[in-house]
Amino acid sequence: MIFFFSIITTLLPSFVLANNNESSYFAAIIFILFVVVTLLITYFASKKTDVKENYYAAGGKISGFQNGLAIAGDYMSAASFLGISGLVFYSGFDGLIYSIGFLVGWPIILFLISERLKNLGKFTFADITSIRLEQSKIRMLSATGTLVTITLYLIAQMVGAGSLIQILFGLPYEVAVCIVGILMIIYVSFGGMIATTWVQIIKAFLLIFGASILAFLVFKEFSFNLSSLLEEAVKVHESKMEILFPGKLINDPISAISLGIALILGTAGLPHILMRFFTVPDAKSARISALYATTFIGYFYILTFVIGFGAIVFLSNNSIYLNESGKLIGSNNMAAIHLSHSIGGDVFLGFISAVAFATILAVVSGLTLAGASAIGRDLFVYVIKKGNADEKTELKVSKVSSVVIGIIAIVLGIFFEGQNVAFMVGLAFAVAASTNFPILFLTIIWKNLTTKGAYYGGMIGLLTTISLVILGPTIWIEVFGFKEAIFPYKYPAIFTVSISFLAIFVISKMDKTIKKNENHKKFEKLTRKAYLGG
Amino acid sequence: MSKKILYDRFIFLNKLIAFTFSLLILFFYFSFIFIIGFKPEILGILLNNSYITIGIVWGLSIIFFSIILTLAYTLISNNFLDKIKEKLKE
Numbered sequence: 001m002i003f004f005f006s007i008i009t010t011l012l013p014s015f016v017l018a019n020n021n022e023s024s025y026f027a028a029i030i031f032i033l034f035v036v037v038t039l040l041i042t043y044f045a046s047k048k049t050d051v052k053e054n055y056y057a058a059g060g061k062i063s064g065f066q067n068g069l070a071i072a073g074d075y076m077s078a079a080s081f082l083g084i085s086g087l088v089f090y091s092g093f094d095g096l097i098y099s100i101g102f103l104v105g106w107p108i109i110l111f112l113i114s115e116r117l118k119n120l121g122k123f124t125f126a127d128i129t130s131i132r133l134e135q136s137k138i139r140m141l142s143a144t145g146t147l148v149t150i151t152l153y154l155i156a157q158m159v160g161a162g163s164l165i166q167i168l169f170g171l172p173y174e175v176a177v178c179i180v181g182i183l184m185i186i187y188v189s190f191g192g193m194i195a196t197t198w199v200q201i202i203k204a205f206l207l208i209f210g211a212s213i214l215a216f217l218v219f220k221e222f223s224f225n226l227s228s229l230l231e232e233a234v235k236v237h238e239s240k241m242e243i244l245f246p247g248k249l250i251n252d253p254i255s256a257i258s259l260g261i262a263l264i265l266g267t268a269g270l271p272h273i274l275m276r277f278f279t280v281p282d283a284k285s286a287r288i289s290a291l292y293a294t295t296f297i298g299y300f301y302i303l304t305f306v307i308g309f310g311a312i313v314f315l316s317n318n319s320i321y322l323n324e325s326g327k328l329i330g331s332n333n334m335a336a337i338h339l340s341h342s343i344g345g346d347v348f349l350g351f352i353s354a355v356a357f358a359t360i361l362a363v364v365s366g367l368t369l370a371g372a373s374a375i376g377r378d379l380f381v382y383v384i385k386k387g388n389a390d391e392k393t394e395l396k397v398s399k400v401s402s403v404v405i406g407i408i409a410i411v412l413g414i415f416f417e418g419q420n421v422a423f424m425v426g427l428a429f430a431v432a433a434s435t436n437f438p439i440l441f442l443t444i445i446w447k448n449l450t451t452k453g454a455y456y457g458g459m460i461g462l463l464t465t466i467s468l469v470i471l472g473p474t475i476w477i478e479v480f481g482f483k484e485a486i487f488p489y490k491y492p493a494i495f496t497v498s499i500s501f502l503a504i505f506v507i508s509k510m511d512k513t514i515k516k517n518e519n520h521k522k523f524e525k526l527t528r529k530a531y532l533g534g
Numbered sequence: 535m536s537k538k539i540l541y542d543r544f545i546f547l548n549k550l551i552a553f554t555f556s557l558l559i560l561f562f563y564f565s566f567i568f569i570i571g572f573k574p575e576i577l578g579i580l581l582n583n584s585y586i587t588i589g590i591v592w593g594l595s596i597i598f599f600s601i602i603l604t605l606a607y608t609l610i611s612n613n614f615l616d617k618i619k620e621k622l623k624e
Contacts, residue, residue: 230585245578253571
């Protein structure tokens with residue numbers, strides 16, 4: 001207990017020092033309140049986390065509604081709040097393409113994955129793939145897929161967090177990254193899934209509440225008439241009518257389809273999201289979680305759309321928020337933040353800033369926990385110890401891993417300062433779509449899948465994705481500075497997902513070492529469990 | 535009805551519903567994506583004297599449609615399919 005409060009007292013002065021106006025003072029109060037409440041929850045949760053069920057899955061006692069909120073809190077990152085409203089501010093309609101893509105994965109998760117996941121698995125999604133396939137190989141692949149996905153995602157979140165907090169609270173970048181890193185280490189290592197869940201629930205509530213007010217204030221100015229909001233936006237935006245239909249960002253069919261595939265299948269392969277379905281008691285509540293998650297996330301994306309168009313109207317000609325060259329101060333991603341000030345004043349700006357901070361914390365905690373369980377459970381217990389490790393050691397390894405992941409995240413966050421890391425989220429989705437999703441999906445539905453097929457096919461999927469992203473325009477041109485990309489498309493998923501599925505299919509078919517009958521029998525058993533439960 | 539037949543029908547029904555619902559949402563979404571890729575101008579058509587375009591209506595209705603489909607699926611599974619499941623587990 002004393003330890004937790006000493007953390008707060010060390011945090012407090014840095015905020016007070018950074019306060020230069022009323023809004024950041026208010027933001028600091030709300031944020032510190034958030035930290036105090038979540039640390040208290042962590043403290044009580046820490047008494048229960050010496051049992052595996054509690055540490056990885058909150059004892060399976062989270063209700064469908066709570067889990068739906070927590071999933072929304074896990075999934076709606078600062079990138080989707082600030083990034084998508086910024087995208088709408090910049091190019092209008094194109095922002096909607098992203099929001100829809102991020103949402104459409106959700107019904108698919110419900111129809112194909114969620115209840116089977118709950119019925120078959122315990123703590124990580126590798127629990128499911130290893131029911132009918134060889135433990136150590138398949139756990140190694142799943143853990144690799146998990147760690148690559150969460151590392152990329154974490155870097156993007158940390159760099160975003162650093163620069164955002166720097167702007168909002170006036171704290172130095174490194175301090176901001178350390179605060180985020182230390183808090184997430186505390187939540188995850190002491191409080192495990194229980195603390196992580198509540199951090200995500202509180203954050204989801206705050207974010208949905210804040211975004212609702214922001215969108216409401218925008219809409220009220222136009223007497224709740226969408227057409228007049230759009231009309232006003234067209235008048236002031238430099239692209240005029242073009243903001244009402246697709247154009248700027250995605251202009252060829254391959255990219256459009258490829259992005260769509262990456263977003264849908266990637267969502268269904270994100271390890272920190274899949275893990276949330278183990279926290280509910282049964283298949284029924286797993287479905288209810290997915291239903292609430294879809295509803296909250298869908299509603300939230302409609303709000304970001306309104307907020308983005310509101311930002312066009314209220315910020316485009318407002319010199320307070322623009323720099324000398326007429327661009328938004330602090331990049332387009334600040335659109336929602338500036339809008340909250342322009343429309344709701346200092347106090348509301350403070351509130352939205354604190355919400356953005358809380359948002360980052362909830363997402364990075366979920367990621368860290370997913371990474372820690374991949375190391376502690378999949379790699380340590382099943383790959384290194386071949387299944388012979390007691391609960392105590394397993395939990396110790398998982399908790400230490402969460403600290404190590406946190407420290408790595410802080411170091412990488414500082415290392416990548418000022419770099420354009422937006423592509424890393426895209427890469428994380430591409431890896432999840434081409435490695436995690438195919439092996440999970442085929443384990444559940446395809447009776448002829450073999451260990452070799454899943455292992456080598458999944459590896460091929462992983463390596464192809466990483467190479468095609470490196471050879472593509474985002475890294476080859478924008479990061480390395482070459483003139484022309486070797487692989488012409490920004491979004492490789494249409495190729496990498498096909499290659500991955502094809503490789504798994506062909507290698508499984510060619511695999512002669514496996515006894516067909518035995519494989520089919522195992523599949524029958526898995527199907528029974530998937531549909532009827534344990 | 536024997537348990538084996540009931541079980542087979544239950545699995546079939548489950549898969550049928552899961553894949554039909556998935557195809558519905560994928561069809562609705564990818565037809566939107568194909569138009570963005572091949573004929574984006576269609577989405578720019580304004581609806582009767584307002585500034586609302588076909589693209590915006592289509593886009594927002596994908597969000598509503600997703601929510602309605604998940605609601606329908608959850609209701610069917612939780613009320614209808616789960617009853618058969620309970621019978622099978624006896």
